[in-house]
Amino acid sequence: MFSRSDAASVAAADSVAVIGLGRFGRALALELMANGTEVLGIDADESIVQELNGHLTHVVCADSTREEVLKQLAVPEFDRVVVSIGSDIQASILTTSLLLRSDVEHLWAKAVNDAHGTILEQLGVRHVVYPEKEMGRRVxxxxxxxxxxxxxxxxxxxxxxxxxxxxxxxxxxxxxxxxxxxxxxxxxxxxxxxxxxxxxxxxxxxxxxxxxxxxxxxxxxxxxxxx
CATH class of the missing domain: 3.30.70.1450 (Regulator of K+ conductance, C-terminal domain)
Structure with a gap:
């Protein structure tokens, strides 16, 4: 398990925690690594975690909807946190709510649709991203x-x-x-x-x-x- 002392040393540098390692989260985490950012990746799927083992600074299989897990992994201490959970909207909202309650200042969250994004904004997320919607407009x-x-x-x-x-x-x-x-x-x-x-x-x-x-x-x- 990723210890608080390890997390503190990572957070002293430019560090990002990415929660949810689906297509968007994985691409984001790998791009951050390629540009010299230290990354903690978290996902509930053990197979995804195994695939990314060795490609990220740290990667952990964990349930981000549990407040004690987020604290144990020292997620609130990271410079930036991105919630990129897309397959389970309830988990996305609960994880985001817990991070906001922990006073995470620089928080990004992925929205899969307008309703999801509205809820995230109402919770107080200042950076809500719509990857599919924005890519569709761009194309x-x-x-x-x-x-x-x-x-x-x-x-x-x-x-x-x-x-x-x-x-x-x-x-x-x-x-x-x-x-x-x-x-x-x-x-x-x-x-x-x-x-x-x-x-x-x-x-x-x-x-x-x-x-x-x-x-x-x-x-x-x-x-x-x-x-």
Missing amino acids: AHLVRGSMQDYLEIGDGFSLVKMAPPLGIVGKSLGESRVRSTAGVTITAVRPKGGTWTHTSETTVIAASDTILVSGPTAKAEAFSLRR
Whole structure:
């Protein structure tokens, strides 16, 4: 079992506890590990825990709906806690409630639908995520336009990776006046085979470049459809 002294040493660094190691939780935990974060993974399924043994800093088979288990694993002491339980909404809500009662400040929780998310928000979770819903919206924008990648920042504002419209090829950004005519900003450019660099008024866009565009979602999408 993961001792309190072990947990304290992990929490002194950048540490995250991920509760629920299904597809979302597993991907999250492994990505955190890949970026140097120490991760405690918790799941009620022994087979999942065995699969991830050696891939996370610590991985434990435990029932997160029991307050004494969360305290024994020192979960409230971690820098961040993510409740990514999706298959059992009752377990998600109870686990989240126990963590909030333990004054976990930086808590994220996965919601599988709007009703689940509403309950989490009413409990007091400030960071509720909807992985399936958000991915569906993202893919919809990619399918509609000619974007290579898309990230909605919030409040209708997005970052879009795309090939440059023909109308701006061979021109400097100052000359093409993208911001005033399209309502978006080309913030970075990557030549074919090159690396990303910030743009300026004198940056000239080539047909083979990839550009990063920021702006209101509707305008960024419209810009990606220009020919």
